Amino acid sequence: xxxxxxxxxxxxxxxxxxxxxxxxxxxxxxxxxxxxxxxxxxxxxxxxxxxxxxxxxxxxxxxxxxxxxxxxxxxxxxxxxxxxxxxxxxxxxxxxxxxxxxxxxxxxxxxxxxxxxxxxxxxxxxxxxxxxxxxxxxxxxxxxxxxxxxxxxxxxxxxxxxxxxxxxxxxxxxxxxxxxxxxxxxxxxxxxxxxxxxxxxxxxxxxxxxxxxxxxxxxxxxxxxxxxxxxxxxxxxxxxxxxxxxxxxxxxxxxxxxxxxxxxxxxxxxxxxxxxxxxxxxxxxxxxxxxxxxxxxxxxxxxxxxxxxxxxxxxxxxxxxxxxxxxxxxxxxxxxxxxxxxxxxxxxxxxxxxxxxxxxxxxxxxxxxxxxxxxxxxxxxxxxxxxxxxxxxxxxxxxxxxxxxxxxxxxxxxxxxxxxxxxxxxxxxxxxxxxxxxxxxxxxxxxxxxxxxxxxxxxxxxxxxxxxxxxxxxxxxxxxxxxxxxxxxxxxxxxxxxxxxxxxxxxxxxxxxxxxxxxxxxxxxxxxxxxxxxxxxxxxxxxxxxxxxxxxxxxxxxxxxxxxxxxxxxxxxxxxxxxxxxxxxxxxxxxxxxxxxxxxxxxxxxxxxxxxxxxxxxxxxxxxxxxxxxxxxxxxxxxxxxxx
Ligand code: MG
Ligand code: MG
Numbered sequence: 091x092x093x094x095x096x097x098x099x100x101x102x103x104x105x106x107x108x109x110x111x112x113x114x115x116x117x118x119x120x121x122x123x124x125x126x127x128x129x130x131x132x133x134x135x136x137x138x139x140x141x142x143x144x145x146x147x148x149x150x151x152x153x154x155x156x157x158x159x160x161x162x163x164x165x166x167x168x169x170x171x172x173x174x175x176x177x178x179x180x181x182x183x184x185x186x187x188x189x190x191x192x193x194x195x196x197x198x199x200x201x202x203x204x205x206x207x208x209x210x211x212x213x214x215x216x217x218x219x220x221x222x223x224x225x226x227x228x229x230x231x232x233x234x235x236x237x238x239x240x241x242x243x244x245x246x247x248x249x250x251x252x253x254x255x256x257x258x259x260x261x262x263x264x265x266x267x268x269x270x271x272x273x274x275x276x277x278x279x280x281x282x283x284x285x286x287x288x289x290x291x292x293x294x295x296x297x298x299x300x301x302x303x304x305x306x307x308x309x310x311x312x313x314x315x316x317x318x319x320x321x322x323x324x325x326x327x328x329x330x331x332x333x334x335x336x337x338x339x340x341x342x343x344x345x346x347x348x349x350x351x352x353x354x355x356x357x358x359x360x361x362x363x364x365x366x367x368x369x370x371x372x373x374x375x376x377x378x379x380x381x382x383x384x385x386x387x388x389x390x391x392x393x394x395x396x397x398x399x400x401x402x403x404x405x406x407x408x409x410x411x412x413x414x415x416x417x418x419x420x421x422x423x424x425x426x427x428x429x430x431x432x433x434x435x436x437x438x439x440x441x442x443x444x445x446x447x448x449x450x451x452x453x454x455x456x457x458x459x460x461x462x463x464x465x466x467x468x469x470x471x472x473x474x475x476x477x478x479x480x481x482x483x484x485x486x487x488x489x490x491x492x493x494x495x496x497x498x499x500x501x502x503x504x505x506x507x508x509x510x511x512x513x514x515x516x517x518x519x520x521x522x523x524x525x526x527x528x529x530x531x532x533x534x535x536x537x538x539x540x541x542x543x544x545x546x547x548x549x550x551x552x553x554x555x556x557x558x559x560x561x562x563x564x565x566x567x568x569x570x571x572x573x574x575x576x577x578x579x580x581x582x583x584x585x586x587x588x589x590x591x592x593x594x595x596x597x598x599x600x601x602x603x604x605x606x607x608x609x610x611x612x613x614x615x616x617x618x619x620x621x622x623x624x625x626x627x628x629x630x631x632x633x634x635x636x637x638x639x640x641x642x643x644x645x646x647x648x649x650x651x652x653x654x655x656x657x658x659x660x661x662x663x664x665x666x667x668x669x670x671x672x673x674x675x676x677x678x679x680x681x682x683x684x685x686x687x688x689x690x691x692x693x694x695x696x697x698x699x700x701x702x703x704x705x706x707x708x709x710x711x712x713x714x715x716x717x718x719x720x721x722x723x724x725x726x727x728x729x730x731x732x733x734x
Contacts, residue, residue: 097375100358101155101334102351103127103288109347111136111143115150117347121355121475125153127288127334128190140187148189155332156229156286157185158194163217164210164230164248165203165238171213178217182224192227192285194260197236197245205238211251218254229260229285234269234299242266246279258285262336263320264292264307268299273320281328288336289361291315293565307337309357311556312548318364325365325372333358341545353549356474360556379473380466382559385459385587388535389504389513390432391616392423392456394443395687399452400424400435403686407433409635410682410691411529416518420484425518428529431618432514442481442500446611449498452687454613456492456500457538459558459587464491464503464510471557487517493557496540496550496591497612530629536619536694537579537588537703540612541601544576544593551591554580560587568708571716572598579703585696590703600712604688615681617692623678626693627665637666638681638690638718644668644710668707675700681711683718690715 100123104114111132118126126147133143147154160181163174181193195217214230221228232245239245242261249259261284266273291313292306310317321333335354342350362376395403404414407426415427426433436443436455446455461467468491472478477494488510495501504510542550554560563579576593592614594601604614620626627637645663648654652671662669662678670677675698682691694704704711 098359098362098377099124099155099332099375100355101125101127101332102354103129103156103158103334103336104132105129106335106337106339106342106354107347107350108343108345112146113347115147115152117351119150119152120348121351123152123351123355125155125332127156127158127194127336128154128188129158133184133188140184144187144189154188154190155334156192156194157181157188157190158196160193160195162198162200162203163195164198164213165205166198166200166213167202167204170200170202175217175220179220182221182226185226186224191225192229193221194229194231194286196231197233197239199233199235199237201237203237207244207247208251210239210248211253214248214252214257215254218252218257222254222256226256227285228257230257231260231262231288232265234265234303240265241269241271243271243275246283249283258283260284260286260288261324262288262290263310263315263317264288264290264303264336267315267317267320268292268302273316273323276320276323277326279327281330284324284327284329284331286331286334287321287324287329288334289317289321289358290335290337291317291357304338305340307339308342308548309335309337309354309552310361311357312353312552317361318368321361321365322369325369325374330375333362341548345545345549349546349549352475353552356476356556357552359474360552377473380463380470382557383461383463383467383470383503384559385461385582386506387430387460387586388538389458389460389502390434390456391454391535391538391613392434392436392443392458392500393452393686393689394436394447394450394455395452396447397437399687400437403435403452406684406686407435409633410630411532411633413524413527413529414521415524415527416514416520418518419487425514427524427527428532428618429527430534431532442479446499450608450611450687452689453608453611454499454616454689456502457495457613458490458502458504460506461503461558462506464505464508467491467503467557468493474556476553476557488513495553495612496542496546497610499612530633531620531622531626532618532693533621534619536617536692536696537590538613539590539592539615539617539692541592541594541604541614542610542612543605544595547576547578547591547593551578551580554589558582558587566705568592568705568712570599570601570709570712572596572600572602575599575601577703577705577708581701585701588703600715608688611688613689615690615692617679617694619694619696621695623667623680623693623695624661624665626695627667627680630693631665636683638683638711638714640666640668640710640714668704668711670700670702670704670706672700672702674698677702677704679704679707681715 290307294314412426416425422437479492483489492502565578568575677700678695
């Protein structure tokens with residue numbers, strides 16, 4: 091269970107996650123929230139009285155912080171006006187029974203609404219008086235598509251003129267930011283007149299506001315809206331009430347309640363940590379957590395496999411120029427190395443790696459990243475709700491801090507200035523004849539490609555960007571002959587951290603096939619960087635490495651697209667090297683024909699600051715791989731396609 095951060099009151103609207111009411115409450119409580127916003131629909135669908143709802147929520151250790159929505163109230167002519175007050179009284183009955191004292195009234199969208207800021211203020215003054223008698227407070231929210239009130243500044247003016255102790259403002263980051271209203275205008279509102287704050291982010295999409303809001307909202311940090319700026323302005327007012335997530339998202343409705351609730355809590359803590367860092371003069375009820383860690387690259391990648399398959403993987407690594415450099419002092423783990431790249435082959439028959447082998451087959455079970463301070467990195471991750479893992483280390487061996495990552499894999503952290511940096515001397519016995527391990531010129535891990543179901547992409551985007559110093563690159567669609575794959579890179583400023591997240595929507599894509607075959611392992615390919623792609627490709631060919639063959643048409647098209655010289659094209663074609671350019675530089679890449687388990691390898695060279703991943707080439711590479719799968723000499727040996 092995540093730590094409950096006592097001082098910060100966190101909440102989530104029950105509409106934000108899937109499940110029946112009890113499932114939702116269990117997931118919300120487990121993630122560490124203080125309370126919930128209850129949606130009327132959840133109550134209506136619930137089989138019990140309002141009093142039962144109140145008890146049930148209390149049983150989970152949660153408070154009902156807000157009841158919503160109460161719609162189409164202000165500015166109505168008679169007889170609608172009287173009816174609206176009658177409706178409100180009935181909601182007050184319900185709220186009294188449930189034990190909830192704040193209701194959200196969203197701005198009127200009805201055609202009958204007359205407008206007029208004083209008319210609205212008068213309505214709220216009267217509603218406030220009635221609510222006060224019932225021990226209830228009224229919060230007014232400007233919907234971005236409200237008929238007359240669609241801006242928090244106007245809603246605040248209504249509240250100001252209503253001038254009633256039981257009438258206040260509700261701010262919602264989506265309604266303000268989706269209309270590009272400057273969040274700085276919030277700083278002029280008195281904090282004690284803000285009764286509640288709802289937070290949501292969203293990807294930048296140009297579409298109808300209502301549709302955008304109802305289907306594409308996501309957790310703060312998952313989208314593109316300036317939610318940190320919004321929250322900095324809210325914090326400046328002195329507001330110290332609950333921060334609540336009100337998220338309408340199609341992916342979340344189909345996702346795991348536990349994971350979505352956890353992502354939400356992570357997003358709130360991460361957001362407030364960002365606000366705290368950018369507003370050092372404002373006292374905020376947030377814990378002091380270590381900053382995001384800068385990643386200095388990949389220290390090692392660990393494969394789990396069986397004794398029999400290990401020989402095959404080792405032979406594959408040898409062909410790619412890796413050297414067997416050492417063996418673990420107490421475990422069945424072999425260390426293979428080439429320059430700055432370390433690959434481990436784990437064939438233990440118990441423990442985490444073995445469980446991962448049983449679940450996913452030969453696959454990457456562990457990724458170790460270099461950071462400045464490993465324990466502070468894990469501490470940050472833990473406070474953001476990540477699952478920390480302690481693995482038993484033998485006597486004299488190093489215990490490497492770890493958290494649970496994508497696909498249940500392990501993510502470890504190695505402090506570059508700690509004794510963990512001496513891992514290879516302490517935990518491994520060197521193979522005498524290992525030599526200099528320069529191989530075919532593969533220098534370091536350029537990127538890791540992790541594949542997941544499409545609905546998990548936001549989870550893992552938030553995982554990386556909240557724990558590490560990393561930005562998310564805009565999503566690209568990769569057309570696989572079997573369907574669409576969404577791809578998004580997570581990377582840091584100097585390119586020491588590069589992970590691509592690939593979301594598969596169906597099993598007919600290569601990515602979907604991977605998930606199917608591995609039962610949800612994560613790493614689908616590993617890209618190694620070299621300094622001279624032609625030299626490396628030739629050296630690999632000389633060692634018997636089989637490259638993925640590209641079609642002649644690809645090179646015809648390439649020549650036409652970039653105006654490349656014939657001789658240069660011919661040289662690339664001879665070695666099956668793919669090419670791309672961005673506004674800065676050039677990119678060369680080629681792929682292994684074969685896979686180990688379901689993992690394949692990529693070889694890249696970046697020139698002049700090229701910052702992409704050759705997305706334009708992906709459809710052709712995928713087609714080549716699919717063509718190859720049906721005729722692979724390795725089918726059945728290394729897990730090629732042998733099942734329909
Ligand atoms: Mg709202
Ligand atoms: Mg790649």
